[in-house]
Amino acid sequence: MRFRTRLMLVLLTVVIVSQLATGVAFLRATQNDVLAKGSQRLEVGANVLQQLLDARGEQLSNNVAILADDFGFKSVVSTQDTETLYSVLANHGDRANADMVLLSGLDGHIMASSHHSQDSPMPFPHLLEQARQEGAAVSVVIAEGQPYEFALLPVRAPHLIGWVGMGFLINEAITGEINSLTGLDISVVNYRDNGEISYLASSHHEQLAMQLMSGSSNELMTGEYSYSSQMTPDAEYLSYASSLYADDTNQTYALLQLSRNDLLGAYRSLQWQLLGIVALILLFTILVAMWSARSMSKPLMALANAAQRIGQGEHVTHLPIGAERSETGLLASTLLSMQNDIAQREAILHHQSRHDLLTDLPNRISAQEDIRLLIQQGEPFTLLRLAINNFRDINDTFGYALGDHMLVTLANRLQHLPAPESRAYRLDGDELLLLIKQSSSSLAWRTHLFSLLSQPIDLDKSPITPSLSAGETNYPDHGDSPQLLLRRADIALDMARRHRHSHQYYLEGQDERHLRQLTLIRDLQDAVSNSELWMAYQPKVDSRTGLVNQFEALMRWRHPSLGFVPPDEFIGLAERSGNIRMLSQWMLTHVCAQLQTWKQRGYHLSVAVNLSAGDVMDPQLATHLADLLARHQLTPEQLSLEVTESAVMQDVDVAMATLMELNQLGLQIAIDDYGTGYSSLAQIKRLPVDELKIDKSFVLAIDSQKDDFTIVRSTIEMGHSLGLRLVAEGVENRASAELLSKLGCDYLQGYWIAKPMPSDALIDWLDNFTPLVLPRPAISP
Numbered sequence: 001m002r003f004r005t006r007l008m009l010v011l012l013t014v015v016i017v018s019q020l021a022t023g024v025a026f027l028r029a030t031q032n033d034v035l036a037k038g039s040q041r042l043e044v045g046a047n048v049l050q051q052l053l054d055a056r057g058e059q060l061s062n063n064v065a066i067l068a069d070d071f072g073f074k075s076v077v078s079t080q081d082t083e084t085l086y087s088v089l090a091n092h093g094d095r096a097n098a099d100m101v102l103l104s105g106l107d108g109h110i111m112a113s114s115h116h117s118q119d120s121p122m123p124f125p126h127l128l129e130q131a132r133q134e135g136a137a138v139s140v141v142i143a144e145g146q147p148y149e150f151a152l153l154p155v156r157a158p159h160l161i162g163w164v165g166m167g168f169l170i171n172e173a174i175t176g177e178i179n180s181l182t183g184l185d186i187s188v189v190n191y192r193d194n195g196e197i198s199y200l201a202s203s204h205h206e207q208l209a210m211q212l213m214s215g216s217s218n219e220l221m222t223g224e225y226s227y228s229s230q231m232t233p234d235a236e237y238l239s240y241a242s243s244l245y246a247d248d249t250n251q252t253y254a255l256l257q258l259s260r261n262d263l264l265g266a267y268r269s270l271q272w273q274l275l276g277i278v279a280l281i282l283l284f285t286i287l288v289a290m291w292s293a294r295s296m297s298k299p300l301m302a303l304a305n306a307a308q309r310i311g312q313g314e315h316v317t318h319l320p321i322g323a324e325r326s327e328t329g330l331l332a333s334t335l336l337s338m339q340n341d342i343a344q345r346e347a348i349l350h351h352q353s354r355h356d357l358l359t360d361l362p363n364r365i366s367a368q369e370d371i372r373l374l375i376q377q378g379e380p381f382t383l384l385r386l387a388i389n390n391f392r393d394i395n396d397t398f399g400y401a402l403g404d405h406m407l408v409t410l411a412n413r414l415q416h417l418p419a420p421e422s423r424a425y426r427l428d429g430d431e432l433l434l435l436i437k438q439s440s441s442s443l444a445w446r447t448h449l450f451s452l453l454s455q456p457i458d459l460d461k462s463p464i465t466p467s468l469s470a471g472e473t474n475y476p477d478h479g480d481s482p483q484l485l486l487r488r489a490d491i492a493l494d495m496a497r498r499h500r501h502s503h504q505y506y507l508e509g510q511d512e513r514h515l516r517q518l519t520l521i522r523d524l525q526d527a528v529s530n531s532e533l534w535m536a537y538q539p540k541v542d543s544r545t546g547l548v549n550q551f552e553a554l555m556r557w558r559h560p561s562l563g564f565v566p567p568d569e570f571i572g573l574a575e576r577s578g579n580i581r582m583l584s585q586w587m588l589t590h591v592c593a594q595l596q597t598w599k600q601r602g603y604h605l606s607v608a609v610n611l612s613a614g615d616v617m618d619p620q621l622a623t624h625l626a627d628l629l630a631r632h633q634l635t636p637e638q639l640s641l642e643v644t645e646s647a648v649m650q651d652v653d654v655a656m657a658t659l660m661e662l663n664q665l666g667l668q669i670a671i672d673d674y675g676t677g678y679s680s681l682a683q684i685k686r687l688p689v690d691e692l693k694i695d696k697s698f699v700l701a702i703d704s705q706k707d708d709f710t711i712v713r714s715t716i717e718m719g720h721s722l723g724l725r726l727v728a729e730g731v732e733n734r735a736s737a738e739l740l741s742k743l744g745c746d747y748l749q750g751y752w753i754a755k756p757m758p759s760d761a762l763i764d765w766l767d768n769f770t771p772l773v774l775p776r777p778a779i780s781p
Contacts, residue, residue, distance in 0.1 A: 011289040016282055023278045027271055031264065035238065038263045042240035045184040045256045049242065052177065053149050056168060057138040061151040063096035064166050073164075074157040077103065077111070085112040089164075098166035100148055103155075104128065105162050115143055124165075126247075127152050131163060140245040140252065141167065145198030147190055147245055147252045170244070171201045178256075179203035185237075185257040193249050236260040299328035303335060310339050356426040358404055359411035367425040367433055371482040374437075375475065382441055382474050384434040385489035386453075387497060389467040391430035394459075402459040409457050410466060417449065433489075440474050446503055469496040473506045516562070520570055521577045523559065528586045533557050535590055536756035537607065539769075540727060540749045543741040546772035550606045550640065552749065553591050554756050555583065571612075580612045588628055592639065594759050596632040603763060608640040610672060613647035617654050622661035629665075636666030640691075644672045648687065656687060663688035670727065674715070685722050692719045696730025696750070703735040716743050741774035 067073055067088075076084045085103055089112055093101035102113035108122040122128050124141045131137035131152045141150045150167030154160050175186045187202040237257040245252035306316050316339060354366040362370070374381050388394070388406070395403040407430070414424035414434060425433040441449075456463035471492025479485040488506045491514045496504035527533050537551040557565045574580040591607050598605050615621055629636065641662060648655045648671070659669055670691035671684060684692070694715055698708045712728070719726045728740045731750030740748060753772070757765060 008290055008292075011292060012286060015285040015289060019278055019282055019285070023274055027274060030270065034263050035260075038238045038258050038260075039240070041182065041184065041258060042238065042256045045178060045182040045186065046240060046242040046254065048182055049174075049178050049186065049254055049256075052174065053140070053170070053244075057149050057151060060096065060098065060149065060166055060168065061136065061138055061153065063092070063098070064151045064153045064164060067092045067166075068153045068155045068164050074155060074161070077155055077162050077164075078157055080111065082112060082118065089114065093166055096166055097168065099169040100143060100150070100167040101165070103162055103164050106160065111162065124150065124152070127165075128163060140170070142190060142245055142247075142250040142252065143167075145190055145192065145250070147188060147199065172203065175201050175203040182256075187255045187257075188244070188252070189255065190245075190250055190252045198250070199252075238263070299332075303328065303331060306332070306335060310335070315339070359408050359426050361411050361415070361424050361426040361432070363425065364427050367427065367435065367486070368482040370423065370435060371475075371485060374435075375480060375482070379437065380439040380475055382436040382438060382472060383485055383489045384436060384441060385427070385471045385473075385486070385493045386432040386434065386468050387470075387493055388430040389469055389497065394464065398459045398462070398464075405459060406457050406464070406466060410453060410468075413453055413455075417452070420445075427486075431493075433486075441472060446470075450502055469493060469501065470503045471496055471506065472503065478506050517573055519562070520559070520565060521573050521579070524570065524574055524577065524579045524583070527557060527559075528582065530560070532559065533583070533586065533590075534758065535587065535594065536758055537762050538749060538756040539754050539766075540608075540747045541753050541772055543737075543745055543748055543774050544776065546774060548766065548769060549747055550608055551762070552608045552642070552756075553587065553610075555587055556756075575612055575614065580614050581618065584612055584615045585624070588625065592628045592632040592634060595634055595638050598763070599634070599638075601763070603766070604638070606638050606640065608642050608668075608670065610642045610644075611647065613644075613650050616643055616647050616658050617651065619658065621658055622665060625662065625667065626665055637668075640668035640670065642670045642672040642693065645674060652686070659688050673729075684724075689724065691725045691727060693727040693729055693749075694745075699728045699730040699736060699740070699750070700732060703733070703739055709739075712740070712745075713743050716745055720744065737772070738775055742777050744777040 073088055073092075076088055089101040089103060092098075093114060100113075100115050102116060102123075103111045104122050105111050108125070108128060110116045110118055110120045110122065112118065113120075116123055123143060127137050127139055127141055127150060130139065131154065136151070136153045138149070138151045141148050147170045148167035149170060150165055152163055152165035155162040155164050170188050175188060178184065178186045185203055187200065189197055189201075190199040192198050236259075238260050239258075240256045242254045242256070243252070244254055309316055316336065354362055354369075356363045371381075371383070388410070391403065391406075394406065407426070410432065411424060411426065414422075414432060417424075417434075420436055420438045422434050422436045425435070427433050450468065453468055454466055456465050458464075471489045471494070473479065473485050473489040473492060475485060478488050492504045492506040494514075496502070534556050536554045536556050538554060539548045540550045540552065541547065542549045555567055555571070557567070557570050559565050571580070571583075574583050587609060591609055595605060595607060611621075618624075625639070628634075629639065643655075643659070648659075662669060668690045669688060670693055671687075671689055672693045673695040674684075674692045692715070694712055698711050698715075700708075702708050702712055716726050725746040726744075727747040727749060728736075728745045729749050731737050731740065731748045731752050733752055736750075737748055737752060754765060
């Protein structure tokens with residue numbers, strides 16, 4: 001089939017379908033609009049019904065309130081004169097046009113009623129409960145299968161002596177009034193739990209209403225619209241069901257209805273007019289489509305051919321379409337312009353996919369491609385992976401915009417380095433890469449490099465001197481793939497940053513150490529569930545009495561394949577990987593359970609546990625510990641906590657809040673490894689601390705190093721002046737123990753006393769322990 005014919009058929013099909021769709025959509029929209037307006041009328045009718053019931057209920061409440069406040073009525077209620085009560089209720093009910101009146105005693109039994117026997121239970125317990133809670137209640141109730149709007153109010157003289165209520169039947173008078181106000185047919189119907197209709201009040205013919213209500217109550221849903229054609233052969237109704245009351249026995253609905261034929265009468269005449277207009281438009285469209293197909297086919301064929309050639313990668317320079325100002329001429333020039341734009345965009349996208357958007361340096365993908373190319377060529381080269389030290393602090397202090405300015409400045413400096421030939425890349429965040437085309441970097445060249453990069457940078461009128469660390473790998477010595485060389489450069493960089501060096505070569509074995517760390521971090525997740533962790537306990541001895549004062553709980557890990565893992569190694573990895581809180585929770589739970597076991601065996605022991613920085617910053621720590629103590633029936637004296645200086649100093653205010661909560665629980669708190677951090681006694685005295693533990697680095701050589709002796713003595717004196725107890729860690733011999741005792745140190749801990757031991761060996765050791773005899777201090781603290 002020729003293109004012209006296909007084009008004409010396509011145009012005709014599109015236009016015909018669009019016109020038909022438009023016509024159908026318009027008719028459907030019109031019909032839906034008419035039905036929507038009918039639905040709105042039904043909703044308005046439902047609202048009018050509710051407002052009418054509310055108004056009558058308020059009027060009824062006022063009448064009941066007048067009766068409840070009547071002194072004579074209160075007197076009759078107090079005397080419980082039954083005959084007078086019936087007379088008063090009947091008179092007031094007649095004046096209020098009420099169909100039902102009743103009086104209930106405080107016990108919920110009928111004292112007098114127009115519909116219920118005396119002393120029978122309150123027929124509307126839910127209404128009575130609502131009145132008791134809210135002071136009064138107005139609601140729809142069901143009595144003998146009929147719906148009433150009922151108001152129930154208290155009778156006080158002055159104390160509550162009963163409940164009086166009135167109600168009116170929701171009958172044809174109500175539905176007729178709604179019909180006169182809204183023009184809608186309305187029926188009020190009550191269904192029993194077996195689906196039978198017990199009551200029907202309708203504004204239209206009762207037989208017609210019964211046909212509407214012949215369905216089960218389960219078919220009616222509050223707020224639902226439905227169409228019904230059950231009433232007459234030529235009429236359909238739009239219906240809206242509004243629930244008035246529902247319980248296990250009765251369901252009362254107000255069904256509002258509107259004739260669908262009346263709503264859609266005007267729509268049907270509009271339908272025929274619209275069909276005639278659509279037919280004329282379609283006829284005119286056919287003629288236009290035939291002419292348009294003939295005039296458009298030739299230039300479109302040329303443009304289609306050109307587009308096909310451009311799609312195949314051919315560069316088209318000219319299209320013989322005709323007048324440049326015509327639509328096809330504009331399309332032709334646009335097609336040529338698009339061809340050039342696509343080529344430029346592809347070049348830009350290719351550049352962006354290989355370069356960093358901030359610094360315009362080649363990115364990681366480019367680095368891997370260039371490294372792979374040099375490896376294929378067999379040329380030796382060096383990778384220098386650079387990172388800005390404390391870059392996060394710079395961002396936090398000066399803002400991200402100024403941090404970006406620092407990165408851009410360093411990138412420009414790296415792009416203009418002197419010989420040897422090099423190329424700079426930005427890998428991620430604050431990490432840069434320098435590829436140098438020589439086998440290794442010399443010390444002189446690195447010195448010049450760091451001198452150039454460390455020139456001050458003006459950040460918000462504040463000169464900042466960048467500090468960088470670098471990790472170096474060399475090809476072919478350190479690997480034969482881009483991934484391996486980059487990973488080992490990252491390992492070297494990590495070592496440089498950890499040891500605060502400006503440069504670090506990759507050393508054999510660092511990769512294995514890195515893999516070991518990754519293995520430990522991964523296996524920490526399962527160490528608890530696999531029962532690989534256990535606790536060791538090391539005693540603390542009172543230097544004055546020589547008796548054991550407490551035990552320190554120390555976590556141990558026996559890896560299934562790596563064997564014993566030192567705590568200094570896996571605790572640090574747990575803190576860096578975010579697993580430390582999991583370990584701390586296991587440790588606290590395990591230690592409390594162990595203390596409970598010892599207590600049941602007659603050993604009332606005390607244990608100190610170490611908290612990490614993450615634990616100190618946890619606002620739920622105090623609550624968790626309180627739960628553990630209660631669960632295991634422990635006293636606060638049996639558990640104390642040790643916190644390092646560095647953990648407290650990370651955020652003193654948050655640490656203060658957490659430690660205060662722990663102190664309020666009655667837990668003793670000690671500062672561990674005192675002397676190795678950045679705190680002072682002036683800072684420590686702000687915290688609710690009971691004890692200082694002098695780090696073992698000052699204790700190990702106290703008997704031979706004069707400086708250590710001076711530091712320990714001054715720490716003991718100042719700690720005692722603040723009312724703190726002092727514990728010395730790392731007591732390895734008797735000479736150190738005696739010297740510490742003379743200085744007044746309160747407690748001693750170390751291998752000379754005992755090594756850390758498992759829980760099952762602790763009791764035997766304690767039973768065989770002989771109290772230590774140590775010299776007393778010259779001056780008691």
